[in-house]
Amino acid sequence: MxxxxxxxxxxxxxxxxxxxxxxxxxxxxxxxxxxxxxxxxxxxxxxxxxxxxxxxxxxxxxxxxxxxxxxxxxxxxxxxxxxxxxxxxxxxxxxxxxxxxxxxxxxxxxxxxxxxxxxxxxxxxxxxxxxxxxLTEVRFKVDDNLTTLLENPEMVITIDLSNLDSVIQQDYELIKKEFSKLNKKSLVVLPINPIYNWYFERSKHSSKSNEHPKTLGVKILKEQDINNQELSEGFVIWHHDFQYNKLEILRFRSDSPQTTQLLIQRAKQEASIFKFKQVTLWNPDLRLIDLSKEGEVVEMTTKxxxxxxxxxxxxxxxxxxxxxxxx
CATH class of the missing domain: 3.40.630.30 (Gcn5-related N-acetyltransferase (GNAT))
Structure with a gap:
């Protein structure tokens, strides 16, 4: 038996x-x-x-x-x-x-x-x-030859190893400040360096090229956009998923549709460089995304x-x- x-x-x-x-x-x-x-x-x-x-x-x-x-x-x-x-x-x-x-x-x-x-x-x-x-996943399709010029490129700062730590630290301080204002029982897993480094090492391991991605995300400066509306500061940190041919947004900070549009636009451009077909984002505030123009919302049954x-x-x-x- x-x-x-x-x-x-x-x-x-x-x-x-x-x-x-x-x-x-x-x-x-x-x-x-x-x-x-x-x-x-x-x-x-x-x-x-x-x-x-x-x-x-x-x-x-x-x-x-x-x-x-x-x-x-x-x-x-x-x-x-x-x-x-x-x-x-x-x-x-x-x-x-x-x-x-x-x-x-x-x-x-x-x-x-x-x-x-x-x-x-x-x-x-x-x-x-x-x-x-x-779990809600928003999927953005990436054209094979994305040629759309980035709006307001002077507002977009590349995140790489030279400034990643400062972005993470600023995010950490903001999370603590925001978390202290919550009036209900809550938890947050802190997005700090070891978590991101685990993803970046996965990307290196799965890449078939000796040239590993150097751009780890982008940050939006707090300036005025073309309509003279203040653009709030935001950023994304992403992961190049060579196994499934997509760019995954790991961490997303934005509180305006204008900032969100710039961040997604830049993520799609990064994806197109590597011939990825898709950009994915987990559990965003859907009020920040114009779903009539882009993005497919999927209620996940896995992960x-x-x-x-x-x-x-x-x-x-x-x-x-x-x-x-x-x-």
């Missing part, structure tokens, strides 16, 4: 670098494996253990605001690459993995919350406390953001649920 998770003693342990088969490791990134308790106790033979199920976690900084209005900086974890080898599927191992991992993150690591992105709907992860949030909130049993608002937090 094939064993199942219910009739075995199982343990969740951190994988060794040899088991994880990774080039680097740090306190912020861990690979977890589900093995038998017997194998877990026999540390001399850990590398020979049968891996029944596995996943990865990434440690992040976040802000939360509670009902009292108090803002706290805290720690959270994202979960990715949940995998069970084919011969061990349908035996409850992935369920056991997620139960043990949730307890470890909540009680041992003292996480305030954890999150993941489900490609298998809402039922499986929902059983273990990860509540699904809606669903799912969150386990460990503070209490109440609902919490996920602020800035954008692509940068995906892993």
């Amino acid at each position: 094939d064993p199942t998770a219910e009739n075995q003693n199982l343990s969740l342990v951190e994988a060794t670098p040899e088991q994880a088969r990774i080039l680097y490791n740090s306190e912020n990134f861990k690979v977890w494996i589900l093995i038998s308790t017997k194998d877990a106790n026999d540390t001399s033979n850990t590398n020979e253990s049968v891996i029944l199920s596995a996943c990865e976690t990434f440690k992040h900084k976040a802000l939360i605001t509670l009902s009292s209005g108090q803002v706290q900086e805290t720690t959270c974890y994202s979960i990715a690459s949940v995998f069970t080898p084919p011969q061990y599927r349908h035996k409850g191992y992935a369920s056991t993995l997620m139960k043990l991992l949730s307890d470890k993150l909540r009680f041992e690591f003292k996480a305030t919350f954890s999150f993941l992105y489900s490609d298998i709907g809402t039922d499986f992860y929902g059983r273990f406390g990860w509540k699904a949030y809606s 669903l953001p799912s969150l386990a909130w460990y503070v209490d049993d109440d609902n919490v608002d996920w602020v800035l649920n954008e692509k940068y937090a995906w892993c």
Whole structure:
């Protein structure tokens, strides 16, 4: 009879670098494996253990605001690459993995919350406390030979490695200021350097050319547009997805349709340089986009953001649920 998770003693342990088969490791990134308790106790033979199920976690900084209005900086974890080898599927191992991992993150690591992105709907992860949030993706088509001249090019500043840190820091300060004004229970995963660097390294790895993208986004200066309407400062940071032939906007800041139009226009021009067919943007304020002219709105059924909130049993608002937090 094939064993199942219910009739075995199982343990969740951190994988060794040899088991994880990774080039680097740090306190912020861990690979977890589900093995038998017997194998877990026999540390001399850990590398020979049968891996029944596995996943990865990434440690992040976040802000939360509670009902009292108090803002706290805290720690959270994202979960990715949940995998069970084919011969061990349908035996409850992935369920056991997620139960043990949730307890470890909540009680041992003292996480305030954890999150993941489900490609298998809402039922499986929902059983273990990860509540699904809606995801709206706006897709902008990119012409093969985009020749439209950028309006007001003097307003657009390229974001690259020379000024990326300052843009991230300014965004961080604005997020903290805006977050302090919220009057309901909320959380935000902070978009800081390690998150972006993970994406930029992915782009380098998947590029088939030795020439890696140098433009990481654009920033709009706060000036007057051609109609003498003040253009609010905004920016986008993007990711060149060579695998799926599209430009993904990771972080989007804009509070006016004029700024949004310039940012999307510049993103489409960047996409056209690499012959990408599409620019994508997650969960924007749709009031800022003229959907009658461009952009297809898609309610996603995959990559669903799912969150386990460990503070209490109440609902919490996920602020800035954008692509940068995906892993």
